[in-house]
Amino acid sequence: MIRSVVYAESGGTYKTTTTANLAVALDRMGLDVLAIDLDPQEGNLTTLFDAGENRDDPEADNIVRHILEMPEGNFEDLIETSAEGVDIIPSHDMLGDFTSNLEQKISYETQMKNIDAEDYDRYGLLYKLLWETEEVHNSYDAILIDPNARAEDLLYNAIYAMRTLVAPVRPAGKGSLSLDGLEELVTNMRQELGIEVGLSCVIPQGVGQTNAHKQYRDQFLQTDEFQTPVAIADRESMMDAMWEARGSAFKVVEERWKTLEADGEMVSEPGKRRIRDREVETLETLWELAGFVATETFDVTIDPELTLDIQDADTRTISYETRSEMEVTN
Numbered sequence: 001m002i003r004s005v006v007y008a009e010s011g012g013t014y015k016t017t018t019t020a021n022l023a024v025a026l027d028r029m030g031l032d033v034l035a036i037d038l039d040p041q042e043g044n045l046t047t048l049f050d051a052g053e054n055r056d057d058p059e060a061d062n063i064v065r066h067i068l069e070m071p072e073g074n075f076e077d078l079i080e081t082s083a084e085g086v087d088i089i090p091s092h093d094m095l096g097d098f099t100s101n102l103e104q105k106i107s108y109e110t111q112m113k114n115i116d117a118e119d120y121d122r123y124g125l126l127y128k129l130l131w132e133t134e135e136v137h138n139s140y141d142a143i144l145i146d147p148n149a150r151a152e153d154l155l156y157n158a159i160y161a162m163r164t165l166v167a168p169v170r171p172a173g174k175g176s177l178s179l180d181g182l183e184e185l186v187t188n189m190r191q192e193l194g195i196e197v198g199l200s201c202v203i204p205q206g207v208g209q210t211n212a213h214k215q216y217r218d219q220f221l222q223t224d225e226f227q228t229p230v231a232i233a234d235r236e237s238m239m240d241a242m243w244e245a246r247g248s249a250f251k252v253v254e255e256r257w258k259t260l261e262a263d264g265e266m267v268s269e270p271g272k273r274r275i276r277d278r279e280v281e282t283l284e285t286l287w288e289l290a291g292f293v294a295t296e297t298f299d300v301t302i303d304p305e306l307t308l309d310i311q312d313a314d315t316r317t318i319s320y321e322t323r324s325e326m327e328v329t330n
């Protein structure tokens, strides 16, 4: 099955956008997908998928209570299904206090059991919850986590549980190919937790038309140090519309969501967006990315064909070709 953390060292790196588009693409490839939102901040995956009604209710059951082994209800009841069919475990404000809650648990349990706090398995809790207690692999083909950006307990729990990263990057500086933060993280995980963390792929995104951006993109596409199956162009208008459509870029294009000014106010409506070839091409790129992650990284069987059902337009079919097929046709 597919298990991955969408990791980037800093915020605003298209993590949430990538998670949402990847989740929806995998779902449309015929897989059962669960997305877990571990980012307590505004503008997270939960907001995007219009979930998490109780995220600011301190009394409500939530993912943190389950990770810390103090649930207030059934795990299944945490799961919501988004309009596009992806299941999501929404974020909750309690994620912001994860470390202090964890410290309390550790201090209590280590005293009770007379063990050394250093020996407490503080990064293995999410692993235990997902694979041992709830056995989510019995219900899903793909689990994606959109984590909090800060390198601390919650992120380490996510990586410890998933073991594989998908890493969006955005052009920064002049053509720098640096993935220092990522390499450091992988080394840390190996040394501190004794686990191997795999990198599925790196995805340069927000690549504009400037020479510096193109050079940057090409450096990534050409390197042998890691896989870079696709680069995603600067598509601010389409990606921003996802937040109005409350869903993926596929939804934006198919339902034709557009933000426009009406009576001095910005409003967003379906049925208004022009069909742009470059945006449809970006959907193809996203489809290729999902196909790569599913088949190349995880060897999962997918339905390679996507029929785009664009409102008031002819349908269009996109197909994922496996890498070996591509080599044959080239």
Ligand SMILES: Nc1ncnc2c1ncn2[C@@H]1O[C@H](COP(=O)(O)OP(=O)(O)O)[C@@H](O)[C@H]1O
Pocket (backbone or CB within 6 Å): 008, 010, 011, 012, 013, 014, 015, 016, 017, 018, 043, 205, 206, 207, 232, 233, 234, 235, 236, 237, 239, 240, 241
């Ligand atoms: N390919 C892209 N080109 C331009 N803007 C993008 C692209 N992908 C996403 N964005 C926009 O960038 C902003 C930050 O993206 P987001 O996914 O929320 O980042 P993060 O989760 O890493 O903080 C959002 O407003 C989003 O619409």
Ligand SMILES: [Mg+2]
Pocket (backbone or CB within 6 Å): 015, 016, 017, 039, 043, 044, 045
């Ligand atoms: Mg985010």
